[in-house]
Each structure stands twice: as C-alpha cells, then as structure tokens.
C-alpha cells in the first residue's frame with residue numbers, strides 16, 4: 001500500500017505539467033542526441049533531433065532500416081534517456097528522472113504497440129491486457145472489468161481466455177493495442193505495427209489507430225509503408241539519425 | 251490491493267513454474283532432500299542423545315558408583331592347579347566411606363548373587379541383591395506394593411525379601427506374592443514388597459569388566475530379589491565365591507560388588523569422588539575397583555550429542571546449500587529465458603522492484619514448497635528408522651523451524667541475485683532479445 005501511495009505522489013509530481021488540451025505541445029526535443037558505444041568508436045544513432053509534437057497529433061516516422069526510427073520511438077516512450085540534449089515530456093525533463101519515475105510515466109501515459117506483438121505467452125488475453133493496470137495498482141475487479149471491456153472493443157470479446165499462441169497475428173496485435181490502452185495513455189507509440197501482418201489484418205489495425213486518433217489520442221507510428229504513413233498528418237523522414245524532412249498533410 | 255498484487259504475483263509464479271514442471275520438480279527435490287536430511291539427521295542425533303542421557307540419569311546424577319572389577323594383572327601362581335583370588339570392595343570400604351567422608355548422604359553397599367529362586371514347583375534364575383534399606387535412595391526403582399527392606403530386617407537378619415515385577419510374573423503367575431515364601435538356596439524368604447524393574451545396565455558396563463556373581467550385567471535379563479545385606483552375610487557367608495576355570499578351578503572371593511555413595515548436591519560430586527579415590531588407592535593394593543560418576547557421563551554424553559548434532563546438521567546444511575545453488579542456477583536460466591518478458595513488463599510500467607519481487611517470489615515458492623515437503627519427508631524418515639532399526643529418534647520443534655528457516659533463507663539468498671539481474675536488464679535490450 002505504502003509503495004503505491006508513494007508511487008502516486010511521484011506520478012503527480014511528474015505529471016503536473018503534462019498537457020491534456022488538444023493542440024498544445026506534449027513533447028519537445030531539442031538538440032537531442034543518442035549514441036551507442038559498441039566499441040571504441042561512438043555510434044551516433046540520433047543526431048540533433050529538434051522535434052515538437054502536439055497533443056492529439058497523428059505522426060508517422062519513416063526512414064530506411066537502421067536510420068534510428070525505433071531508437072527515437074523508444075526515446076519518446078521513456079524507455080531510453082538521451083545522451084545529449086533535452087527531451088521534455090509535458091514539461092518534465094526526462095533525462096532528469098530516475099528509473100522508477102520513468103517506469104511510472106511509461107505505465108501511466110504511454111501505450112506501446114510492437115511489430116512482434118510482445119504478448120506474454122503464459123498469460124491469456126485478459127491477463128495480458130491487465131499487465132499495465134497491475135503495475136498502476138488497479139483493484140482486481142476494476143482491472144478485470146476494464147480488460148474485458150477493452151477486449152470487447154478490439155473485437156476479441158469471445159477470445160478472452162485464449163493464449164497468444166491460439167490467436168492469429170492480427171488478433172495478437174489487437175490484444176497488444178487493447179493492452180496499450182489499458183491505462184488510458186496520452187500517447188500511443190506503434191513500432192511497425194503491421195510489419196508482421198497480412199494486408200487485411202494490417203488494415204484492421206490501422207482502422208483502430210485511426211479511431212484512437214479521432215478519440216483524441218496522440219498517435220505516433222513507425223513504418224516503412226507509404227500507405228500507412230498516408231493516415232498520418234505529419235510524416236517525419238529520418239535518415240542516418242537526422243530528421244531529413246518533415247511532411248505535413250491534410 | 252496489496253493482497254491482489256501478492257495473489258497475482260504468486261499466481262503468475264505458479265503458472266510459470268507449472269510451465270516447466272519437470273525443471274521445477276527437480277529443483278525442488280534439492281531443497282526437499284536438504285530439508286528432510288536436516289530434520290532426519292537431527293532427529294537421529296537427538297534420539298541417540300536422549301537415550302544415553304536417560305540411561306545415565308537412571309544411575310542418578312548425585313550418585314558415585316564404585317564397582318568391583320576383577321584385576322587384570324593377577325600374579326596368580328600358575329604352577330598350582332587350583333588358584334584362589336580375593337579382590338574387590340569390602341564391608342570395611344563401605345564403613346570407611348561412611349565414617350571418613352562427612353558430606354556423604356548415604357552409602358549403599360550391595361552384593362549380588364546369582365541364585366535360583368523357587369516357589370511351589372516353579373523355579374527361576376534370579377539375581378539376589380543383598381543390600382540395605384536405603385537402597386531406594388540411590389535407585390530409581392519404585393515400590394509398587396508392600397514395603398521395602400527395613401532397619402529391623404537388617405538388624406535381625408530377617409529372612410524377608412522384596413521382589414521385582416519380573417520375578418512376580420515369572421514365579422508367581424496368578425498368586426499374590428505378598429506373604430508367600432520363596433526358597434533361595436536352602437532357605438525360605440517371605441515376600442514383603444514388590445518393586446518396579448530396575449535396569450542394572452550401566453552405559454559403562456562394557457568397560458566394567460566381568461563382575462563375579464553378577465550375571466545380570468553379563469547379558470541375560472533376570473528378575474531381582476532384594477534381601478537384607480546382613481541376612482545374605484549370615485546365610486551365604488561373608489564372601490561370594492565363584493568357581494570357574496577350564497581345568498581344575500579358580501576360586502574368586504568377593505565381598506561386595508558395588509558401593510553407591512550419594513552426595514548432597516551436584517557441586518560436591520567431583521570433590522567427593524576424589525576423596526573416595528584417595529581412600530580406595532590407599533587401601534587397595536590391586537586395581538580391583540572402578541569409579542563411575544553418572545554426572546560426568548551425562549556431561550560427556552551431552553557434549554558428544556552436541557558434536558554429533560553439529561556434524562550431522564552441517565552435512566545436511568551442506569546438502570541444503572547445494573540445493574540452493576541448484577535453485578540459483580535454474581533461476582538464472584529462467585531469467586535469461588524470460589528476458590523478453592522482463593522487457594515487456596518494464597515497457598508497460600513495471601519498476602525494477604516489481605521485477606525483483608516477481609522472480610524472488612518464484613524462488614520462494616520453489617524453496618517453501620520444497621521446505622514443506624522436506625518437513626513432511628524429514629518427519630517420516632525418523633519414524634521408519636525407529637520402526638526398522640529400533641534406533642530411537644526424536645524430532646524437535648526446533649529442528650523443524652531451523653530447517654524451514656534455512657530453506658527460506660536459501661530461497662531468498664539464492665533468489666536475490668537472479669532477481670536483481672533480471673531487474674537491472676536494459677528494457678530496450680530485453681525487448682530486442684529473441
């Protein structure tokens with residue numbers, strides 16, 4: 001109990017500047033760099049990224065393989081800290097937060113959808129959806145009710161007891177989306193969400209993302225596919241860690 | 251909410267352990283055997299120690315027992331066909347103990363003669379013990395009916411006797427022994443009382459050597475008939491004479507087989523023992539006696555039992571340690587197998603602490619299950635040991651707590667490192683892991 005109360009106060013501390021109104025900047029990156037040091041040489045994966053994304057935006061990140069798309073997305077999702085520069089998420093300097101605080105932000109405000117689904121095999125659909133709520137301290141009842149509701153919403157109301165291994169790729173990705181929505185996050189981050197799916201299932205997933213965007217979520221999608229990028233309002237073209245060009249649509 | 255999380259954590263733990271049933275079972279076996287061997291070994295050690303201590307305690311911790319021993323270095327004339335040896339404790343020794351050591355409570359001389367006792371047409375070999383009325387002060391026998399020997403019996407050299415329960419069953423069958431006459435050698439003795447059976451075996455009996463006219467210490471378990479020492483002297487003579495030897499005869503003459511001295515308190519035992527030894531050394535040319543101090547034996551038995559328990563316990567603890575290392579090994583494998591799951595959970599908001607708790611709870615589940623099964627098995631083993639080998643065992647509550655505590659400690663100790671390793675993995679790396 002004490003632990004989670006402490007957790008809540010940290011969330012409030014971290015959150016107090018998080019912007020909820022549509023149209024105001026939700027994240028700002030300035031001169032952000034990320035380097036790896038696999039050997040003696042510095043490997044610059046992100047270079048001087050200047051990026052502002054406003055609440056409610058639908059953004060696609062494109063670029064050749066190895067250009068740093070996933071790294072940028074992970075950075076946005078607070079899975080990683082910048083090597084240099086600043087990253088502000090709702091006014092909080094992410095590089096100043098400790099590991100627990102980053103975990104709290106991820107759990108409360110970020111919803112991840114991965115190319116390879118990343119469901120936990122031992123858990124059934126409901127239990128997979130429940131994971132983020134479990135770490136946010138939902139009660140058993142609340143968490144179950146919400147998970148069931150989300151499963152229904154992504155069209156898996158009749159599959160709640162199934163294990164991931166008993167689902168098709170498209171169904172798995174729908175579970176992953178339901179799981180990403182469990183904590184009602186501000187930002188949905190999807191890293192090539194249709195990369196492992198046939199076109200029909202992919203279209204399904206894109207439909208759900210579009211709907212989430214319409215409902216007010218900030219959606220950021222990494223993709224190779226121009227057709228998918230066409231759903232977004234802005235396309236960020238990455239090349240070798242640089243933002244080469246940004247394309248606005250609509 | 252906390253209970254929900256705990257429930258969830260353990261449910262998840264059980265699930266993933268169940269996924270790897272064989273592996274979990276094998277890992278748990280290490281703990282089961284460790285815990286059960288701790289309990290079983292301590293129970294066997296404790297049983298042995300209690301048995302020894304009970305035997306010694308029956309001798310009385312305030313008693314100093316002086317026994318007649320046949321001297322080993324006899325300068326007997328080998329040329330002669332017939333030899334005659336006189337040795338052992340004497341009536342004078344008993345009087346000397348009483349008169350020259352003021353702190354002595356009681357001095358109980360006794361003489362043992364193996365004799366056939368007869369009642370009506372039944373005969374049985376018994377040990378006739380000539381002793382004094384205060385024999386009951388130094389012996390744990392209980393008077394069941396009638397009375398024990400009295401000073402009047404002593405004084406008048408009465409032909410009375412007290413029999414123990416074994417004699418009652420062997421000789422009297424359904425008759426009431428009290429008031430009946432028992433024939434021993436050529437005389438009749440009236441039964442005045444019945445006592446419980448006394449186990450005359452001393453833990454040191456193997457070093458006591460052969461004591462003439464005391465066959466009971468040699469093996470066959472016979473009943474005891476108590477007769478006043480004065481009466482014995484009167485009717486059987488001053489000394490017991492034993493005739494032995496293959497060719498011709500060796501005659502051995504012994505006055506008393508045993509003198510038991512009882513002191514007032516435990517603190518005096520060792521001092522008075524020294525005084526006794528000084529007295530005996532002065533008046534006995536031959537080394538024909540042995541002093542047994544039950545208190546000392548008790549101390550030795552306790553020391554030995556402690557060492558025994560420590561040794562057995564350590565061996566068992568090492569096997570628990572090995573079990574613990576097995577668990578750590580498995581948990582490390584589990585952690586690296588589930589790297590991706592850890593990454594997923596971290597991405598979905600799990601703190602490092604949550605990951606630690608998750609893996610630690612799995613280890614604890616393994617060890618506590620092992621601990622409980624180990625306690626069950628460990629409690630059953632001593633039962634079978636006693637059943638099949640008659641070796642006494644005693645399971646103490648302490649050993650159960652100890653074994654369970656060790657298994658929990660092993661679980662936490664050997665579970666912490668894998669759990670911390672899991673928690674400190676980089677989330678992105680973990681997600682990338684295949």
Ligand SMILES: Nc1ncnc2c1ncn2[C@@H]1O[C@H](COP(=O)(O)OP(=O)(O)O)[C@@H](O)[C@H]1O
Nearest residue numbers: 036038043045064065066067068069070071072
């Ligand atoms: N932990 C790491 N150590 C070294 N290099 C890394 C590490 N993570 C990513 N990289 C490198 O960073 C570059 C960008 O990777 P990534 O963001 O996954 O590219 P994308 O998603 O655009 O294909 C790649 O060249 C990759 O090899």
Ligand SMILES: [Mg+2]
Nearest residue numbers: 069070071191
């Ligand atoms: Mg990528």
